[in-house]
Amino acid sequence: MAIIEQLTQDFLRTKKLPHIWCPGCGNGIVTAALVRAIERAEYDQRDVVIVSGIGCSSRAAGYLNFNTLHTTHGRALAFATGLKMARPELKLFVIMGDGDCSAIGGNHFIHAARRNIDLTAIVVNNHIYGMTGGQHSPLTPEGKKATTAPGGTVEREFDLINLARGAGASFGAKGTAAQPRQLEQLITRGSQHKGFSLIEALSPCPIAYGRRNKLGGPVDMLRDMKEKSISVERASKLGEEELAGKTITGVIFDLEAPEYSEEYYRSISKEK
Amino acid sequence: MPETKPVLMQGNVACAEGAINAGVRFYAGYPITPSTEVAERMAARLPDLGGVFIQMEDEIASMAAVIGASIGGMRTLTATSGPGFSLKQENLGYAIMAEIPCVVVNVQRMGPSTGAPTAPAQGDVMQTRWGTHGDHPIIAFSPASVYEAYYLTVAAVNLSQKIRQPIVMLLDEVIGHMREKVLIPETGRLMVEKSSDKVPADWKPYDDKGVTPLVPFGFGHYYHVTGLFHDQYGFPTTDPPQVARSLDRIHEKLDKYRDEIVLTNYIGHKEPRVAIVTYGCTVRSARAVVKKAYWQNRKEVGLLSLQTIWPFPEQEIKALAKQADVILVPEMNMGQIVGEIERHVRGEAEVVPVNRYDGEMITPDEISEAVGRWLS
Numbered sequence: 001m002a003i004i005e006q007l008t009q010d011f012l013r014t015k016k017l018p019h020i021w022c023p024g025c026g027n028g029i030v031t032a033a034l035v036r037a038i039e040r041a042e043y044d045q046r047d048v049v050i051v052s053g054i055g056c057s058s059r060a061a062g063y064l065n066f067n068t069l070h071t072t073h074g075r076a077l078a079f080a081t082g083l084k085m086a087r088p089e090l091k092l093f094v095i096m097g098d099g100d101c102s103a104i105g106g107n108h109f110i111h112a113a114r115r116n117i118d119l120t121a122i123v124v125n126n127h128i129y130g131m132t133g134g135q136h137s138p139l140t141p142e143g144k145k146a147t148t149a150p151g152g153t154v155e156r157e158f159d160l161i162n163l164a165r166g167a168g169a170s171f172g173a174k175g176t177a178a179q180p181r182q183l184e185q186l187i188t189r190g191s192q193h194k195g196f197s198l199i200e201a202l203s204p205c206p207i208a209y210g211r212r213n214k215l216g217g218p219v220d221m222l223r224d225m226k227e228k229s230i231s232v233e234r235a236s237k238l239g240e241e242e243l244a245g246k247t248i249t250g251v252i253f254d255l256e257a258p259e260y261s262e263e264y265y266r267s268i269s270k271e272k
Numbered sequence: 273m274p275e276t277k278p279v280l281m282q283g284n285v286a287c288a289e290g291a292i293n294a295g296v297r298f299y300a301g302y303p304i305t306p307s308t309e310v311a312e313r314m315a316a317r318l319p320d321l322g323g324v325f326i327q328m329e330d331e332i333a334s335m336a337a338v339i340g341a342s343i344g345g346m347r348t349l350t351a352t353s354g355p356g357f358s359l360k361q362e363n364l365g366y367a368i369m370a371e372i373p374c375v376v377v378n379v380q381r382m383g384p385s386t387g388a389p390t391a392p393a394q395g396d397v398m399q400t401r402w403g404t405h406g407d408h409p410i411i412a413f414s415p416a417s418v419y420e421a422y423y424l425t426v427a428a429v430n431l432s433q434k435i436r437q438p439i440v441m442l443l444d445e446v447i448g449h450m451r452e453k454v455l456i457p458e459t460g461r462l463m464v465e466k467s468s469d470k471v472p473a474d475w476k477p478y479d480d481k482g483v484t485p486l487v488p489f490g491f492g493h494y495y496h497v498t499g500l501f502h503d504q505y506g507f508p509t510t511d512p513p514q515v516a517r518s519l520d521r522i523h524e525k526l527d528k529y530r531d532e533i534v535l536t537n538y539i540g541h542k543e544p545r546v547a548i549v550t551y552g553c554t555v556r557s558a559r560a561v562v563k564k565a566y567w568q569n570r571k572e573v574g575l576l577s578l579q580t581i582w583p584f585p586e587q588e589i590k591a592l593a594k595q596a597d598v599i600l601v602p603e604m605n606m607g608q609i610v611g612e613i614e615r616h617v618r619g620e621a622e623v624v625p626v627n628r629y630d631g632e633m634i635t636p637d638e639i640s641e642a643v644g645r646w647l648s
Contacts, residue, residue: 016507046492051340062496062508067489069343070498070508071336072366078333082340082348083489085324086298090344090490108336111329264326268319 010045011035013065020059022130024218026177026203030124031060033180033201034093037187047091051080053105055097056131057124057203074105077112080119088261091191092119099129099137102158106138113167115260116195122187123160123198126205134208145212160200161252170195170257174249176202178226182249189251195259202229202247276455283421283447284351286454287377288313290425291349293457296375297323298346300337302330302356305389306445307379310351331356335363338374342367343497345488347429351377354396355386357403364438365404366499368522370506371478373432373486375425377441379448380552382631391631392445394552397608400440401582407519409526411533412440412582416555418452424535424579431532435483435525442581444604446553446633476504480517483525526583533580536588540566540574546646547596547621549589549613551578553633554602560636561643573643581609586616593620598646602626602634622646 012035021027038048048066052058054073061068071079080094101109101123112121128146129135136146136153139160143152161172171193175183183201190197204210204221215221225247232250235243281289288310291299299314311327318325324341328334331352338348352360357378367374380396382388400412413428415421421443428439471487477495478484487493496506501515509515526533540547540562548558555577565573576592578585593599599621601610610625617623626642628634 013507045494046490049489062498065494067494068496069340069489070496070500072362072499075332075336075363078328078336079340079343081326081328081333082298082300082337082342083344084340085326085337086341086344086346087488087490107329108333111333264324268322 011038011065013063016063019063021056022207024204024206025056026126026205027057027060027124029177029180030057030122030183030201030203031063033184034060034095034122034187035064036184037191038093040184040188041191043091047089049083049090049092050095051076051083051092052095053097053100055100055129057097058095058100060095074100074103075108076100077105077108077121081112081115081117084117084119084261085264088118088265093191094119094121096121096123097130098123098125098127098139102138102160110163110167113164113169113196113198116168116170116257117260118194118196118262120187120191120197120199123200124203125160125200126203126209128205128209130205130208134212146209147212161198164196164198165253168196168257169198170255171197172200172252173198174200174202174247174252176225176229176247176249177204178222179229179249186251193254194262195257276457278453279456280451281418281422281454282309282451283415283418283443283449284309284379285313286418286422287351287425287441287443288317289456290422291375291429292317292321294347294426294429296347296349296429297321298338298341298348299324299350300326300328300334300341300348301350301352302328302334304331304353304356306381306448307351307353307377309448310377310379314349331359332363335360335376339363339367339370339372342372342374342486343489347433348374349377349429350374351379353379353381353389354383357396357399361404365406365408367438368404368408368410369499370497371436371483371486371522372438372497373436374438375428375432375441376438377425377443379443379445381445382629388631390445392553392604392633393629393631394444394554394604395608395629396442397581397603397605400442409437409523410440410582411437411526411580412442413535413579414442414551414581415447415579416552416577418447418450419454420579421447422454422456431529435529436486437522437525442552444552477506478502478504478518478521480504480521482528530583534583534585534588535579536585537577537579538574541570541572543572544574544596545572546598546600546643547592548573548575548600548602548639548643549578549592549609550575550602551581551609554604557634557636558602558639561639564636564640565643571647573647578609584612584616589613589616593617596621598622598624600624600626600639600642600646602639604628604634
């Protein structure tokens with residue numbers, strides 16, 4: 001508890017609280033994990049920048065006591081790319097929602113991954129557009145209901161981690177709001193990795209997603225998340241059938257690849 | 273300036289070189305005709321200067337990257353043409369709202385839509401004014417020569433920094449692609465003060481008292497930047513008085529610095545009966561008409577060319593309307609700035625549009641004919 005109190009002082013804008021999120025929302029858990037991860041990695045507060053897009057989870061930027069940049073819908077990674085190239089020494093964390101990142105921001109997502117630009121992208125995946133009241137996103141599981149898919153969506157969902165890997169990202173991890181300690185460790189590892197690091201954080205939205213899909217209250221959703229998750233290590237020993245319906249959590253891939261800002265600045269110093 | 277030397281240069285290249293001389297070291301863009309030469313020049317020049325050139329995945333990302341780099345403390349530029357300018361609008365509005373300096377070059381092609389990529393037109397005048405949503409102020413410069421393209425870009429970069437407002441360089445294809453003589457001072461001569469982290473302890477990013485310099489991220493001033501209505505520290509607010517104040521603030525700075533923002537140039541008869549008002553490449557045809565009128569018995573014809581289109585030079589137009597009987601407005605569109613002129617002339621003079629929208633320039637003869645009709 002002592003650690004959390006200290007964090008509240010340093011890294012949270014306590015005057016901006018209470019936050020706008022609904023009771024039972026997982027955004028607070030993910031935000032707290034991010035704050036603890038920054039603390040754990042011992043970054044200088046001056047060097048940390050939080051960039052976010054538009055949506056519920058992106059409002060986290062306003063509550064964090066760093067240089068914070070709340071951008072336009074889907075474009076957080078493009079803003080971050082410009083900032084990182086201008087100031088490569090800064091430590092960027094980019095918070096996005098599932099719709100923000102994978103639908104309207106899909107192009108920026110794959111290109112930031114392709115460049116393998118050094119930043120930590122945290123995608124808070126609650127499977128729904130929460131702020132606008134519950135429309136389906138590219139990460140809404142097939143068959144699940146939304147205001148814009150009253151009979152259940154017939155669209156297939158993205159596998160975000162594999163999308164990032166295919167596009168060229170060098171680090172991908174998945175965690176859940178039900179396991180905040182693991183999530184914190186994943187964010188720390190991602191931030192220490194040089195290159196584009198994706199942390200997909202599953203998070204409950206009991207109001208706009210859970211209720212319509214009869215998933216119970218916040219506690220039920222968190223419990224379900226926890227029960228379905230299985231670590232990468234354990235999953236590696238199981239067959240495909242046994243893994244059906246499971247969420248594999250942990251570091252999914254961790255590769256070495258040239259990082260864009262470093263490569264760029266190296267190339268221009270050679271040209272001189 | 274003794275070190276000034278004449279160079280033959282293309283208009284698009286002049287934008288790039290002017291920007292570099294004014295300290296721009298970051299360019300993000302996406303290829304599009306007829307503005308691509310701006311990107312190509314930046315790609316060739318910036319690496320040697322230790323700057324950043326990045327070709328982004330699309331026009332939207334280019335605008336976003338430029339804003340991100342500006343927040344990091346760099347002077348930034350992007351360039352595009354009609355379709356790309358349409359895509360940039362949302363983030364242009366963000367830069368206006370969040371008061372992030374940057375310069376956006378739009379080399380106009382014929383539209384709407386894909387239109388005629390290599391044909392000149394002046395059809396984006398109203399898009400520049402109202403392209404992004406909401407009640408926003410905008411500054412747009414319109415050069416009539418390569419020389420002006422160079423120096424107005426310099427002015428745009430410096431002014432943009434000073435008042436923390438994005439500025440649009442509204443070129444047309446003629447100015448962008450033609451080659452002319454420019455007198456170029458040595459690099460670095462034209463840059464005003466650099467951004468700095470040395471600010472008073474009570475620095476606020478959106479101070480109620482007026483524009484404060486932007487302190488880049490990474491220097492221990494933990495402020496918030498957002499496109500939402502915000503308070504003095506950048507934090508979102510929905511409090512009606514603060515919302516109204518926030519909107520007043522971004523408009524008032526344009527009034528306060530009007531003398532530096534609104535640039536026009538008058539040539540011709542001191543008491544014109546017929547006055548021509550125009551901008552961009554059309555100024556060149558109009559200038560020929562005024563010169564000819566002078567040599568032909570000093571006819572009472574004058575030309576007000578608008579280097580600044582937005583904010584609209586209404587005082588200058590009102591003063592002109594008091595003298596002239598007729599104001600001719602040649603434009604390479606179906607009539608855009610002419611409406612604005614009518615609005616401010618309020619019937620004090622006859623306002624007559626001269627339009628052409630077939631992908632060709634308005635010739636001096638076409639303007640002459642219109643002038644002659646009103647002089648006789």
